[in-house]
Amino acid sequence: DAGVIQSPRHEVTEMGQEVTLRCKPISGHDYLFWYRQTMMRGLELLIYFNNNVPIDDSGMPEDRFSAKMPNASFSTLKIQPSEPRDSAVYFCASSIEGGRNEQFFGPGTRLTVL
């Protein structure tokens, strides 16, 4: 299994541009999570899905952020328009209900907004 796949691994963009981060969860997993990590705020949960349905988006910072999960094998996190304060590492994770409920994290996308 390839694990959770995220793309791109690095993104550099200019303020005001639209940014789309992509995630492919582990096959068969029914939960998908988006996290953001910065030095100031640490690792924060932004939103999570269960069976492609958003369950809790209380961590989404503002309307500029949106996330979708059109099917069980793909999710996107979009920032429009991007701002320098959005610079962070964005992690996607997936898990399956039951067992140890372990979340498997992807390698992250390092976003820099100039």
Added chain:
Amino acid sequence: DAKTTQPPSMDCAEGRAANLPCNHSTISGNEYVYWYRQIHSQGPQYIIHGLKNNETNEMASLIITEDRKSSTLILPHATLRDTAVYYCIVRVLAAGGTSYGKLTFGQGTILTVHP
């Protein structure tokens, strides 16, 4: 989810046991204790979890006090590759409700294993 308190940093000599403490005095009866670690520039990785009994796996041991207000993660023979940030998290596992599935990360403990 209950709040956890961990020391900001710890050191350990290679080959010795690393004992990482965590306080979770407001833990509820249905909340589990989870430990994750994050090696530099990587995503967090699950280590172990438990409810009230001590647990052991190939990576570590978890000791939970009888009153469940604190726990200790033990890496029995630390190696240089164990240098990482270790997060202690308490979470509900019962299905249903928006708290299910969420991991709330604190600042964690930076463990440095030195030769």
